[in-house]
Amino acid sequence: MNSSALSHALLSISLAFAAVLLTNSGEAAEPTSEPQPLRVMSYNIRYGTARDGDDAWVHRQEPMVKYLKESKVDILGLQEALAFQISDLLEGLPEFKRSGVARDDGKDKGEFSPLLYRHERFELVREGTFWLSATHEVVGSKGWDAMLPRVCSWTELKDKSTGKRFIAASTHFDHMGQEARAESGKLIARRLKELAADLPVVLVGDFNARLASDPIQNVLAKPDSASDWRLVDAQGVSAKKPTGPTATFNGFKAIPEGDNKIDFIFVRDFVVLDHVVENPLTPAGRFVSDHLPVIANIEFPKESVEK
Known part of the structure; x- marks a missing residue:
């Protein structure tokens, strides 16, 4: 073989090898890691302008940041959060980003029911907020008979290490309107089904209602008879025995006896590994909020198909 032919042959081999490398590098770019559990929390943090004396936000801010950092959650759904409280938390928790808008103006006026998520682990795909009303896009x-505007904020997240996508949502039902709570349950089930389709879902919130009540049962009911789509209570399907108090509202006074749980985590197409209600305290021994945080470790089912 002369030098010209040899050079041509070597060039052809080099181009073919480069093509293989490009193909393989394209495949390697696709996330292939095994899914890791998601640690999810629901926490009503008590609105920060309340005249709560020794339990005012100024006394609770630092203990709450410390608790949330130590809890190592991946996704945090808040309720009653005002804009300045979210800023305070994010300043102390820079590993998180916020999704969600305020209920009064769709911007920053009034309370949020936002989601905070670890931005190094998750990519935001899309997000939105709808109002718990018959005109939910207004x-x-x-x-209905609600005293205040109420919202459900949701986000579609993509786990960067696996490529798996899911919907996370946070809400806060009205504390006065009985009809509003019942209708809000139906609306949330219907809207999350529309938004998620076949994606897994985790919904957290302060529902101002107990598990056996109509509002919660409406959340857990099938949105339509033609589909098997439905949410389930994470505590009820936890692989490990749930731990912690059976009530979640303390009113800055005491944790009541009996089943008085109004803060929940609901899931669809997730395996619930464990469920706990915690009771964080300030250095002064006071409650960090007038609600207790609810936490669940969840994971994608083994047969879950990447979206």
């Missing part, structure tokens, strides 16, 4: 709308 910003600031009040539903």
Whole structure:
């Protein structure tokens, strides 16, 4: 073989090898890691302008940041959070980003039910907020007999290490309107089914209602008879025995006896590994909020198909 032919042959081999490398590098770019559990929390943090004396936000901010950092959650759904409280938390928790808007103006006026997520682990795919009313796309709308506007903020997240996607949502039902709570349950089930389709879902919130009540049962019911789509209570399907108090509202006074749980985590197409209600305290021995945080470790089912 002369030198020209040899050079041509070597060039052809080099180009073919480069093509293989490009193909393989393209495949390697796809996430292939085994899914890791997601640690999810629901926490009503008590609105920060309340005149709560020794339990005012100024006394609770630092203990709450410390608790949340130590809890090592991946996704945090808050309720009653005002804009300045979210800023305070994110300043102390820079590993998180926020999704969600305020209920009064769809921007920053009034309370949020936001989601905070670890931005190094998750990529934001899409997000939104709807109002708990018959006109759920109307910003600031009040539903049925509700005293205040209420929202559900949701986000579609993608786990960067696996490529798996899911919907996370946070909400806070009205504390006065009985009809509003019942109708809000139906609306949330219907809207999350529309938004998620076949994606797994985790919904957290302060529902101002107990598990056996109509509002919660409406959340857990099938949105339509033609589908098997439905949410389940994470505590009820936990692989390990749930731990912690059976009530979640303390009113800055005491944890009541009996089953008085109004803060929940609901899931669809997730395996619930464990479920706990915790009771964080300030250095002064006071409650960090007038609600207790609810935490669940969840994971994608083994047969779950990557979206």
